[in-house]
Amino acid sequence: MPPSTRPASPAATPGRVTLADAVPPIALGPLDGRYRGAVAPLVDHLSEAALNRERLHVEVEWLIHLTATGAVPGAPTLSGAERDYLRAVVATFGAEQVAELAAIEKVTVHDVKAVEYFLKDRLAAAPATLGAGTVLPGASELVHFACTSEDINNLSYALMVRGAVHDVWLPAARALVSQLADLAREHRDAALLARTHGQPATPTTLGKEIAVLAARLDRQLRRIERAEYLGKLNGATGTYGAHFAAVPGTDWQAVSRGFVEGLGLTWNPLTTQIESHDWQAELYSDVARFNRVLHNLATDMWTYISMGVFIQTPVPGATGSSTMPHKVNPIRFENAEANLELSSALLDTLASTLVTSRLQRDLTDSTTQRNIGPAFAHSLLAIDNVRRGLGGLHVDHEVLARDLDANWEVLGEPIQSAMRAASVAGVTGMENPYERLKELTRGKRLGAADIAEFIAGLGLPADVAARLALLTPATYTGLAADLVDHLEV
Incomplete structure (x- = not known):
């Protein structure tokens, strides 16, 4: 398109203030704008x-x-x-x-x-x-004796990242997992109709399902807590060339090791001009994995809210929709999803890029590492949103009870399993238990009377029949509540 026929850009529209010249400067991105309060500690x-x-x-x-x-x-x-x-x-x-x-x-x-x-x-x-x-x-x-810039930079980044992780990110993540564990214990006995492939399945408890996510997150945090932070100080190509040329009588490896370890870092004796950044790739992969488990939590909580299992406490004065006044949207979990995706994308890029350096040095890592802050900030922001979202939930036990009572067919599993056990014990008439329960239940809605009638006609031993007759979808939760006690958070 010839220049004379191109439409004017919005910035060139007459009469508009140029926001780029505003004082104080206006943030280009949300991390330094609307979300700064949540990420400022970084x-x-x-x-x-x-x-x-x-x-x-x-x-x-x-x-x-x-x-x-x-x-x-x-x-x-x-x-x-x-x-x-x-x-x-x-x-x-x-x-x-x-x-x-x-x-x-x-x-x-x-x-x-x-x-x-x-x-x-x-x-x-x-x-x-x-x-x-x-x-x-x-x-x-x-000052800067025998050093290349990367001697200073690699140590600086190791100290920065360690401080960010241990002083800011890990405490926030730990508080989230602790909050989640408390929620799991609070609802350890709350029977919940499970859904596998989105369909009604063997009941569990709400506490056990939350505990699974808490345990997964806790495992990733324990990996992150054990992370090593490596550093080097050995000159322009990792040979101590300038050190040895200037003062050949000094044990420069010992001096370097003492200095790096004195900073609380792990000494790396074998490097090029740069410290190889493998420890960073390992750490960022672990944080990204934490993000993805947390993303799973956010989508599950969003789904439970949509099902009515959780009710959100309305924030006074807040608006859920510009046109539908009744809405209380799960925005904390939706915001967390987006920020976790952004964080993980940045962390994946960092982890994959930083492990490669052409020959003894190229400058790709310098630019890449300047995005470590946004990578952790998006994750920290997501953690903040999930914590706030969890804090505004309470369980609707009536919804749980109705959902369970509407799906008596899930008792097909324990009945056919009891028939199998009876058959092994020598009880006659227990042939083809799975197929018989499949014929009774698949694609159907059954009630308590249908299940009771089927159990009564099986010819099971009296004690087994009596035990099954007392079973309901709400009581068929196995050891789910006890499994919550495995949480070590």
Whole structure:
């Protein structure tokens, strides 16, 4: 289409305010917009500012480690006050410092180099705080000593992700599973007509079905809690080339291992320029699996609500539909479904992309890892929605009872099983139990009288017939209630 005939884009419509220029800036996505309240705790761990703060932390601790171990001959010994001063640079890293660092990066056009210069500026300024005798200005060349950017980045990401998981995501997920376990125990005895393939099936209890999901989620959380967070500090291609060339007499593997483990990470001795990210792929796959089990919970709860098993407590002032005033929609579970799908898609991409790096280094992982925050944020948002959704439910026991009483044909299973057992015990007249019950029940609606009549005409031993005669769909739940006690949450 020739340029002169193209329709104008909405942004070019005369008279419209350009929202991109609004102050304060308007969020492009919902995570930093309408949903920020639910995901804001992740900003301390997985934002760009958090990445720079963690880089600064690693640089500071590497400087302190080098001076403490004597790895570089002639390096000064730092006093307690000087170590405190350096660590305070990290602790006080806030909005003003974020802006200062951004200004440095505009010049360097390199994020890690900007952090290096930022820290060197703080060393130069140390005498104003510590006095003229401080050795910090003279330690300037120990900042980023023998490091490649990825030495700093891999450790920073490991610390960031570990903090996000242990301080934010896991507590929220654990609270959800605990809430679910409480719900399972509360309704351990509530008989529920099961549905396999969407059709009436052997009754269970509502508590047992919720317990299954709680146990599945708990298992994934235990895997996530055991996750390893690996790190390396070994130079541009993982050979300690610069370290060994500068100071050949130092055991650089021991220095590196002590530093990485001192950060609370697992030392990886064999890498290229990058730490291989396999631990990240493992973790993200586990979190994605948790998401998918939670997605199963959300769809089941949505279905139970649609069946009337659960009634939702209306939120005062809330509107369920713009035109149907009676509606109380299961929006918490629907919102959770969508966010779990988005989170899992991002986590799958992270897990599959991060395990590959061309030869000794390419930059694909750098861009990919900047989306770790959104991946966890969508999951955290879903957890929040499910918890709020569960908190607004109560069971309609009358619906459960009506559903069970309308499906007496489900007793065909225990009757034919009792006939099989009687046949094995030598009782005559028990031939073809399955086929006889199939003829009686398949595709039919039976009532209590139909079942009672059939049992009475079978010729079962009196005790077996009496036991079956007392059975109802509501009491045919086997050991379902007892199985809830297996929950360890």
